[in-house]
Amino acid sequence: MNTKNEKKRFLEIGGVQTVIASLICIILGLLVGYIVLLCINPAGAWDAMTSILKNFLYFPRPEVALEYFGSTLAKTAPLLMCTLSILFAYKVGLFNIGSSGQYAVGAGLALYLALAYQMPWYVCMIAAMIGGGLLGGIAGILKAYLNVNEVIAGIMLNWISLYSVNMLLTNVKESSTTYTMALKTNSPDALIPSLGLDKLFSDNRYVTIAIPLAVIIAILVWVVMSKTKLGYELKATGLNKNAAKYAGMKEKRNMILTMVIAGCLAGLGAAFLYLSGIEQWSCAQTAVPAMGFNGIAAAFLGGLNPIGSIFSAFFIQHITSGGSYVDKMVYCAQISDLISAIIIYFCGFVLFFKYCMNRKAKK
């Protein structure tokens, strides 16, 4: 009897339910992904699945594995920022699908200032933040004052920013390719310093202070959301903006402020990626950066909790990077996009999973 009571309580704790629900989403996503792999080619499906899940462990030598672990972490930092951007807006009742565009604008400004004016990294980073914030602000103003659905406005802004950034960065691209010039040779000051962190990951120079910084920002977001007056006001606005207005809060200002902060987070994420030098922007890009969309997956998988999203962002980046290790003769790397899309889809059922758990706990 006693143990049964404890079991009840265990299942009724909110955090436990969230973790279980997220794990169910992951398992279902992987399962459906595995079935798709089986349909394409039954022989290599298991190997492909394990290489996606192994990612950097694919390399048997520990030093090499450690180096690629560093690269995965370097890409997790920007993803975590996009995740926080979406999560922050969602807490206030806004779906920031525009984080991809804010991310693109951040990348554009950071790279342009770095390559055209040789600005140091902190200037580029702040510019990326401001750029993303402004774009977020536009969506916020449109929503607050003109009642424009923020999802549709966000998508439109995504495409507008993609084309604008391509246009801007064409000025600083390599003459022979479509990629922007390498930061290492053209503007070394713009590279984010690593302060010795690279030594921990077999001298992987892409491991920079961006990674600890992203974790600190995640904790800051948690503090702001749950421990401050501002966070309380923002959440109240998200729950019921009329009630918030009635209670004397400036609900319109709150909505715009939220989108600005969300935009800043996404823009900063882009700076974290492109100023580490791990990737160059392709000016012929015809698709909106996937980072913002993967952020949606990570945000919901992390149970919409800033601390949870540190882990979920790592997981999503882990399988996305792992996608590049599948056997290219049989499958394509997009299989991991497919798996994360399926995971997002199942995240829609989280409420239902929790309902089932509550019913089971009450029995």
Added chain:
Amino acid sequence: MALLLQYTLIYASVLMLVALGGCFSERSGVINLGLEGTMVIGALGGALVMKYMGDLPAALMILAVVLGSVIFGMIYSLLLAVSAINFKADQTLVGTAMNLLGTAAATVIVKAINMGENVNNVSSSIQYIDQRKAFSAFKIGNFEVSWFMILAVILLIVAHVVLYKTRFGLRLRACGEHPQAADSVGINVYKMRYAGVLISGFFGGLGGIVYITAGVSEWKFENGVAGFGFLALAVMIFGQWEPKLIGLAALLFGLFRALSNVYSGFDILEALNIPSAVYNMLPYIISLVVLALFSRNSRAPKAEGIPYDKGQR
């Protein structure tokens, strides 16, 4: 000039079809943000039919292509119907997932097919050069009328009649305005919403195939449909959720989309020397402006986006 008119009409057909899909879904009370993904999957269905049944006689092939895309679109929209209607999922989230899933799934499937035929072919494109010729109905000078334009006009009329002149339409609209009231007079809200979402899958899938056959003879599925599903939602809002107005709104948006394809043919526009990226951005900028002007007094269905709960008053 004929080319501009032709592209305007074909893009307007796409936008109108997809916007009508969104209209039926929202009128029944479900926001369908997954139209973009539905278009991709519908396009995939049609393209596969063209690939494997390309040697059918023209009339039969058109029918098969339309059927293929419509069936794919409807099946795909079931993902939204099941989660939003039965499981009360967040419709924005599920719609977004469907958009990502549509592009990813289409890419994986097409690449698997291409690689199955030739190991070195890792592209995500399907070609349909000869098959596409069957879609042109007749020509007036340089102006080519496509069967799809004719189909789009017929469907617009059908949509208007169904929504405003039939019992089914009245019931559908009731479920989007006040589902509790509809339920109290014996209308099955769940069934009506399923119907609304499935119809939107029908239109979304059809719009997808019309879009990829509009200007080109091969489609790279990795690129999805470049935000067209969302442009269609802007058309729907601008058209105030009414088929007649949606038709007009689609013409306006189609014109701006067509400009980016054919601006180099006009001496005046060419002389302005505006980079092509600006023309690419144009439809999105216009839709933002239009949304900003017309969203304030929008007459959206009152119950859209709210899962129906029988127990709620």
